[in-house]
Amino acid sequence: MKQKELIEKFHIPTFIVVVVIIILWGLASLKVGRYLLPAPSSVLFGLVKIIATGIIWKHVFSTLFRVILGFIFAVIVSLILILLAYKWKNAKIIIKDFNSILNSFSVFVWIVLALIWFGITDVAAIFTTLMITLPILLSNLLEGLEHIDKRFLEVGSIYKFTKFDEFRNIILPSLFPSFIGGMRAGFGLGLKISVVAEMFGVTTGIGYILNYSREILATDMVFVWAIILILIMMLIDKLIFETLTKKVKKWQY
Amino acid sequence: MAILEVKNLKKEFENLKVIDNISFSVEKGEFLILFGPNGCGKTTLLKLIAGLIEPTSGDVLLHGENLKKKLNHLHKIGFVFQEDRLFPWETVYENLNVISEHFFSNEKERQVIIKKYLNLVGLWNFKDYYPNKLSGGMRQKVALARALAIEPEFILLDEPFEALDVYSREKLQEETLKIWKETNKTMILVTHNIDEALKMGQKIILLSGRPSKVIKIFTDLSKKDEIKKELKNTIYKYEQIR
Numbered sequence: 001m002k003q004k005e006l007i008e009k010f011h012i013p014t015f016i017v018v019v020v021i022i023i024l025w026g027l028a029s030l031k032v033g034r035y036l037l038p039a040p041s042s043v044l045f046g047l048v049k050i051i052a053t054g055i056i057w058k059h060v061f062s063t064l065f066r067v068i069l070g071f072i073f074a075v076i077v078s079l080i081l082i083l084l085a086y087k088w089k090n091a092k093i094i095i096k097d098f099n100s101i102l103n104s105f106s107v108f109v110w111i112v113l114a115l116i117w118f119g120i121t122d123v124a125a126i127f128t129t130l131m132i133t134l135p136i137l138l139s140n141l142l143e144g145l146e147h148i149d150k151r152f153l154e155v156g157s158i159y160k161f162t163k164f165d166e167f168r169n170i171i172l173p174s175l176f177p178s179f180i181g182g183m184r185a186g187f188g189l190g191l192k193i194s195v196v197a198e199m200f201g202v203t204t205g206i207g208y209i210l211n212y213s214r215e216i217l218a219t220d221m222v223f224v225w226a227i228i229l230i231l232i233m234m235l236i237d238k239l240i241f242e243t244l245t246k247k248v249k250k251w252q253y
Numbered sequence: 254m255a256i257l258e259v260k261n262l263k264k265e266f267e268n269l270k271v272i273d274n275i276s277f278s279v280e281k282g283e284f285l286i287l288f289g290p291n292g293c294g295k296t297t298l299l300k301l302i303a304g305l306i307e308p309t310s311g312d313v314l315l316h317g318e319n320l321k322k323k324l325n326h327l328h329k330i331g332f333v334f335q336e337d338r339l340f341p342w343e344t345v346y347e348n349l350n351v352i353s354e355h356f357f358s359n360e361k362e363r364q365v366i367i368k369k370y371l372n373l374v375g376l377w378n379f380k381d382y383y384p385n386k387l388s389g390g391m392r393q394k395v396a397l398a399r400a401l402a403i404e405p406e407f408i409l410l411d412e413p414f415e416a417l418d419v420y421s422r423e424k425l426q427e428e429t430l431k432i433w434k435e436t437n438k439t440m441i442l443v444t445h446n447i448d449e450a451l452k453m454g455q456k457i458i459l460l461s462g463r464p465s466k467v468i469k470i471f472t473d474l475s476k477k478d479e480i481k482k483e484l485k486n487t488i489y490k491y492e493q494i495r
Contacts, residue, residue, distance in 0.1 A: 151334070151336070151338055152338065152340065154305065154334075154338075155332075155334075155338050155340075155352075157305055158303055158305065158330070158332045159352045159355055159403065160355055160356075161355065165355070169340070169351050170340070173340065173342040173343075174342075176342070250383060251341050251342050251343075251383040251384075251385055252341065252385065253341060253385045
């Protein structure tokens with residue numbers, strides 16, 4: 001392998017910058033004190049500790065359970081709505097208008113409403129994730145629907161496709177590339193928002209434990225959970241969304 | 254006996270007359286050419302025959318029965334477009350399968366049919382490829398196999414060789430002729446290419462510029478030079494008017 005390829009494959013420049021940041025972080029920690037900025041070593045120690053004791057799994061799984069469930073609901077609802085928008089022009093107008101309204105809703109309004117309606121339960125975080133990711137998914141699907149290649153629909157007409165066949169065999173695959181983009185952005189935002197919702201509403205999850213760490217002045221643990229959050233997002237992006245993107249690239253011209 | 258009859262067909266788009274009182278018939282197993290200058294409405298005529306658009310007046314009869322009244326008439330028609338129009342998200346096999354499954358519910362029967370036609374166009378070994386990995390000529394061959402995979406009574410070909418380079422075009426013309434002879438399917442080819450019309454057709458219907466009318470029907474294609482001259486003159490005449 002050539003040197004240039006090695007540098008690209010292992011992200012050497014990023015790795016060097018990260019090392020420099022950790023050194024500067026260590027020095028800054030000595031200067032400002034451990035409460036404001038814990039040392040990298042104590043963050044690493046905290047990380048090892050929660051992995052060794054198993055605490056990490058309880059909170060990670062709680063958060064993932066809520067985000068994934070809320071996200072799956074959003075995917076199902078958005079697909080049903082796009083089917084309606086495809087089938088009826090009036091439904092498309094209504095869905096487009098309501099999507100604009102949903103897009104302008106503040107995240108915190110949904111969090112507060114979820115707490116009022118569902119109390120301190122998992123449902124509150126699931127509902128918030130659903131309401132935040134739904135307009136992102138819908139916007140991408142509606143945009144994709146505008147750009148369906150009419151020539152493929154003509155093929156469907158020639159070979160007697162029903163509306164459902166057309167949706168399954170032409171519309172959905174045509175929308176898939178833009179849907180992946182929406183899912184990627186939606187899941188990322190959903191995870192971040194769900195963590196915020198957990199700070200207010202539940203007694204497990206990364207959001208809850210982040211807030212709890214702040215309350216007991218364990219800033220090093222705030223850093224640990226923040227790093228875990230980043231790692232989860234990167235892992236899911238790599239394992240799921242990058243795989244889906246590769247699948248699409250396989251057939252795209 | 255005529256498999257297909259086109260009777261006094263007219264088509265207007267708002268106030269634009271495109272097809273003006275066209276009548277002709279196609280015999281079973283015939284290779285018919287619809288020849289006319291660019292923009293004369295050949296594709297519109299083909300879409301009318303396929304039932305993709307409704308005529309303003311006139312009829313298309315299949316075995317003497319009006320196509321509009323035949324609920325399943327599309328069952329019998331295969332269509333190859335100017336561009337391949339293969340679904341890019343499906344493999345070659347699946348491109349044939351998604352169309353074929355509307356007409357053959359038995360999966361094993363479908364597999365046999367798909368294999369037969371992919372073998373016929375010489376692309377069975379490429380069944381798991383996505384269309385983006387194939388050349389333009391190969392994609393057009395898959396499109397032809399797709400049209401055949403519903404076992405249609407006749408196939409409509411809308412200038413399918415137009416977008417190909419000279420070499421691929423000639424090769425595909427020959428292969429289409431070979432398939433026509435082997436399958437004995439009725440084929441209707443739309444073209445404005447004189448050599449192609451003379452090479453492929455058994456019967457040529459010469460159409461005027463828009464609004465399209467039948468100028469002449471050539472059934473005896475033995476005097477190729479004379480026909481060539483007549484086709485050329487028609488093209489020149491209407492190109493100048495345009």
